[in-house]
Amino acid sequence: NPYAGLVSHLRASWLSGKTRPMEYRVAQLEALGRFLDDKKQEILEATELDMGKPSFEAFFSEILLCKNELNVTLNNLCHWMKDEHVDKNLVMQLDSAFIRKDPYGVVLIIAPWNYPIHLFLVPLIGAIAAGNCTIIKPSEISKNTERLIAETLSCYLDNDCFAVVTGGVPETTRLLENKFDYIFFTGSPPVGRIVMTAAAKHLTPVTLELGGKNPCYVSDTCDVTNVARRVAWGRFFNAGQTCIAPDYLLCTVEMQEKLMPALRAAITEFFGPNPQESPDFGRIVSDKQFRRLQALLGSGRVAIGGQTDEAERYIAPTVLADVLPSDPAMQEEIFGPILPIVVIANMDEAIDFINARPRPLALYAFSCDSKVVNQVLERTSSGGFCGNDTLMHVTLTSLPFGGIGNSGLGKYHGKFTFDTFSHHRGCLHRNMGLETLNTPRYPPYTQQKLGLLTTTFEVKRKGTCTLL
Amino acid sequence: MERTQQIMGRARATFNSGRSRPLEFRIQQLKALERMVQEKEKEILAALKADLNKCGHNAYSQEILGVLGELALTMEQLPSWAAPQPVKKNLLTMRDEAYIGYEPLGVVLVIGAWNYPFVLVMQPLIGAIAAGNAVVVKPSEVSENTAQLLAELLPQYLDKDLYPVVTGGVPETTELLTQRFDHILYTGNTAVGRIVMSAAAKHLTPVTLELGGKSPCYIDKDCDLAVACRRITWGKYMNCGQTCIAPDYILCDPSIQGKVVENIKATLKEFYGEDVKSSPDYERIVNKRHFRRVKSLLEGQKIAHGGETDEASCFIAPTILTDVSPESKVMEEEIFGPVLPIVTVQSLDEAIEFINHREKPLALYVFSNNKQLIKRVISETSSGGVTGNDVIMHFFLSTLPFGGVGHSGMGAYHGKHSFETFSHRRACLIKDLKMESTNKMRYPPSSQKKV
Numbered sequence: 001n002p003y004a005g006l007v008s009h010l011r012a013s014w015l016s017g018k019t020r021p022m023e024y025r026v027a028q029l030e031a032l033g034r035f036l037d038d039k040k041q042e043i044l045e046a047t048e049l050d051m052g053k054p055s056f057e058a059f060f061s062e063i064l065l066c067k068n069e070l071n072v073t074l075n076n077l078c079h080w081m082k083d084e085h086v087d088k089n090l091v092m093q094l095d096s097a098f099i100r101k102d103p104y105g106v107v108l109i110i111a112p113w114n115y116p117i118h119l120f121l122v123p124l125i126g127a128i129a130a131g132n133c134t135i136i137k138p139s140e141i142s143k144n145t146e147r148l149i150a151e152t153l154s155c156y157l158d159n160d161c162f163a164v165v166t167g168g169v170p171e172t173t174r175l176l177e178n179k180f181d182y183i184f185f186t187g188s189p190p191v192g193r194i195v196m197t198a199a200a201k202h203l204t205p206v207t208l209e210l211g212g213k214n215p216c217y218v219s220d221t222c223d224v225t226n227v228a229r230r231v232a233w234g235r236f237f238n239a240g241q242t243c244i245a246p247d248y249l250l251c252t253v254e255m256q257e258k259l260m261p262a263l264r265a266a267i268t269e270f271f272g273p274n275p276q277e278s279p280d281f282g283r284i285v286s287d288k289q290f291r292r293l294q295a296l297l298g299s300g301r302v303a304i305g306g307q308t309d310e311a312e313r314y315i316a317p318t319v320l321a322d323v324l325p326s327d328p329a330m331q332e333e334i335f336g337p338i339l340p341i342v343v344i345a346n347m348d349e350a351i352d353f354i355n356a357r358p359r360p361l362a363l364y365a366f367s368c369d370s371k372v373v374n375q376v377l378e379r380t381s382s383g384g385f386c387g388n389d390t391l392m393h394v395t396l397t398s399l400p401f402g403g404i405g406n407s408g409l410g411k412y413h414g415k416f417t418f419d420t421f422s423h424h425r426g427c428l429h430r431n432m433g434l435e436t437l438n439t440p441r442y443p444p445y446t447q448q449k450l451g452l453l454t455t456t457f458e459v460k461r462k463g464t465c466t467l468l
Numbered sequence: 469m470e471r472t473q474q475i476m477g478r479a480r481a482t483f484n485s486g487r488s489r490p491l492e493f494r495i496q497q498l499k500a501l502e503r504m505v506q507e508k509e510k511e512i513l514a515a516l517k518a519d520l521n522k523c524g525h526n527a528y529s530q531e532i533l534g535v536l537g538e539l540a541l542t543m544e545q546l547p548s549w550a551a552p553q554p555v556k557k558n559l560l561t562m563r564d565e566a567y568i569g570y571e572p573l574g575v576v577l578v579i580g581a582w583n584y585p586f587v588l589v590m591q592p593l594i595g596a597i598a599a600g601n602a603v604v605v606k607p608s609e610v611s612e613n614t615a616q617l618l619a620e621l622l623p624q625y626l627d628k629d630l631y632p633v634v635t636g637g638v639p640e641t642t643e644l645l646t647q648r649f650d651h652i653l654y655t656g657n658t659a660v661g662r663i664v665m666s667a668a669a670k671h672l673t674p675v676t677l678e679l680g681g682k683s684p685c686y687i688d689k690d691c692d693l694a695v696a697c698r699r700i701t702w703g704k705y706m707n708c709g710q711t712c713i714a715p716d717y718i719l720c721d722p723s724i725q726g727k728v729v730e731n732i733k734a735t736l737k738e739f740y741g742e743d744v745k746s747s748p749d750y751e752r753i754v755n756k757r758h759f760r761r762v763k764s765l766l767e768g769q770k771i772a773h774g775g776e777t778d779e780a781s782c783f784i785a786p787t788i789l790t791d792v793s794p795e796s797k798v799m800e801e802e803i804f805g806p807v808l809p810i811v812t813v814q815s816l817d818e819a820i821e822f823i824n825h826r827e828k829p830l831a832l833y834v835f836s837n838n839k840q841l842i843k844r845v846i847s848e849t850s851s852g853g854v855t856g857n858d859v860i861m862h863f864f865l866s867t868l869p870f871g872g873v874g875h876s877g878m879g880a881y882h883g884k885h886s887f888e889t890f891s892h893r894r895a896c897l898i899k900d901l902k903m904e905s906t907n908k909m910r911y912p913p914s915s916q917k918k919v
Contacts, residue, residue, distance in 0.1 A: 056914030086867035198667035280912035426868030445525035
């Protein structure tokens with residue numbers, strides 16, 4: 001077991017208790033902040049090399065959003081760490097009852113390649129804030145960022161408590177043989193199953209941030225220009241390599257007609273007449289992903305874009321019209337700059353279409369009629385939902401970010417990350433005196449004792465529920 | 469197995485139809501459960517007596533009272549629990565609607581245990597119904613009378629399509645676990661917990677595992693031993709020691725070991741009289757297999773009190789072992805029986821180290837007049853839950869999450885925590901299709917100004 005030494009080193013540090021004091025956690029979090037500040041340029045360069053990430057996007061997702069999470073955590077850590085006192089029943093009025101937030105111990109964070117800093121760093125913020133030691137396993141596919149993390153993170157964090165492990169599938173498999181106290185995984189559902197199966201051997205709790213096909217319903221009553229802009233932005237950000245990107249559009253044939261020029265206009269507005277020359281449009285991360293995406297271009301008909309350049313791993317912002325549910329583009333999560341439009345007759349059909357498929361990580365609905373937006377929300381299920389925009393729900397740190405069913409289990413962002421990496425321990429600290437109050441619970445049992453017990457323990461309904 | 473597929477299919481189709489979602493429906497089902505508990509109290513107590521020789525008082529106070537309380541609390545609070553929770557917005561989302569919506573997960577599975585066979589099915593069921601799910605109930609086959617009763621009663625009171633009961637042993641449970649559920653709550657042992665989680669992993673099903681372990685009980689020199697020992701005796705020997713949060717073993721200074729034994733002995737006489745076997749308030753071991761398992765733990769041990777056994781009636785007397793070696797068999801596995809080992813430690817530091825060198829327990833107990841000492845023990849150890857200066861009681865406060873950590877489990881429930889366990893918290897952001905100008909800063913082409 002090649003990682004046994006590393007894990008036991010971290011476990012020894014954990015047992016020493018050094019990660020528990022608030023001052024220590026704050027110091028490590030502040031060091032992470034300095035990492036983001038000092039290495040900003042290197043991060044922009046590495047992500048550019050890895051997937052042609054435009055520096056505007058890289059700054060927004062890899063630096064700005066991360067610093068937001070850091071600041072929310074630093075601003076609130078003291079409050080989050082406090083024991084949460086709970087309401088007591090009659091019998092416990094003189095006792096102290098609270099929920100203690102205990103760290104788990106040694107945790108593992110496995111990050112993917114598409115937002116390679118953000119997707120290890122934001123979970124790490126919570127892991128540190130909650131008092132754990134952490135092993136970070138960045139993705140080997142975004143190899144420049146991987147190298148940056150492996151070489152520089154150790155200069156900022158306590159190496160006895162935080163370590164970076166690099167490698168591919170074989171290394172990750174060996175790493176997962178070890179016992180961790182929590183595993184946080186972001187990636188695809190098939191690998192999510194593998195991670196959870198490995199975790200089950202040690203009864204390790206997990207958070208799995210997975211993916212799926214995020215539907216985007218556009219009703220007939222909407223401001224077509226604004227819809228086109230918001231959808232195009234969400235779809236083509238990071239060249240479509242975003243777990244919460246709108247994966248496919250559902251609309252009527254009339255709306256498809258109206259949307260097409262609006263989408264074309266939005267794409268031109270964003271990327272100019274030749275997106276390949278725009279500094280604001282990314283590239284596909286690898287040859288394998290490029291070829292996979294290229295194969296999807298045969299679905300439906302190419303209405304916008306469709307151009308590719310293998311040397312640059314460039315795929316133009318593309319919209320496919322009249323795509324059929326049986327087409328290749330509708331069989332897997334696209335994860336690229338291709339937007340298929342599937343035509344449906346009406347909202348009910350759109351909802352049935354969505355509900356016949358695995359529950360997605362995100363779901364989008366556009367309409368000027370708020371009743372339509374609410375109908376779609378109420379009659380479907382998804383990790384998260386955004387009405388009349390894309391992506392934005394995950395930038396609000398007070399909203400939990402996570403999936404359901406195939407798109408994942410668990411959630412994070414803001415306080416939810418801290419809670420994810422904490423064991424919520426129910427604690428009751430009783431009075432040693434007043435022993436006579438306990439008498440009804442002791443044998444030998446009598447009817448009188450039972451009556452007393454019932455009176456003191458019982459929860460009575462206050463009144464009839466107004467709903468009945 | 470065709471039957472399982474049919475049951476699953478019906479539950480899922482009915483869930484998909486939306487029947488279980490309206491709050492009125494959920495409360496109506498909970499009300500029906502309440503009627504069931506009240507109307508069939510005699511039958512429930514009879515089943516518990518047949519399964520565990522549990523006397524009426526114990527069965528009522530341990531299993532029925534708690535369930536009625538949970539039902540009353542849930543029906544009362546459900547509208548507030550289920551209401552969308554608005555969240556703090558930032559500058560960009562100031563004009564939008566942002567909230568967390570509570571939604572059912574779908575079809576969930578509740579697997580019960582045999583030691584408190586009624587409450588360990590009912591409490592999760594209450595939370596699962598309250599959250600709007602369809603629920604497949606799998607009571608433990610070891611407590612067969614209660615399992616049979618639940619199979620008869622639940623369909624009489626609840627919606628038959630949404631809340632089916634599946635009975636059977638290991639083969640039936642294994643078959644059930646191949647099906648796709650949206651959450652599984654399992655109460656039982658660590659080994660089977662692993663099996664449940666592995667099966668769940670195939671479908672990416674989230675799990676709540678209420679497992680077990682050896683719950684330590686540290687008695688400080690500075691404490692009222694008479695009171696401490698009375699409380700410990702109550703928690704240890706209730707249900708003949710077959711309680712997941714029973715104090716499993718005692719850690720104390722050698723100088724008080726003798727007094728601890730004396731006090732427990734005195735309390736046992738007070739509780740069960742001179743002849744424990746004839747006390748109507750003392751239970752039996754659930755079956756021969758567990759009887760033999762617990763009995764074998766006595767081999768080679770110094771028995772300070774008790775030790776009598778009778779296989780025919782699965783009787784094991786309340787037993788205390790002294791000067792127990794940490795390496796002995798009785799200190800390896802969860803005892804789950806009326807045998808209380810005392811392991812002596814020279815200091816609090818040693819006690820804490822002893823506890824931390826073992827798997828994280830479901831419960832941890834510490835008795836002391838010194839508040840700081842209790843705080844230190846809590847801060848320097850980890851466990852599912854804690855009660856200081858008593859045992860068991862944290863289980864009865866539904867505002868506290870009840871669950872394990874490490875080998876003692878994952879997830880929690882009781883009260884609102886049950887509702888949350890069986891709900892999906894869906895992040896919702898509803899924006900205006902107008903106000904596009906504020907979005908311009910995020911769109912390409914980028915410029916330094918926008919950043």
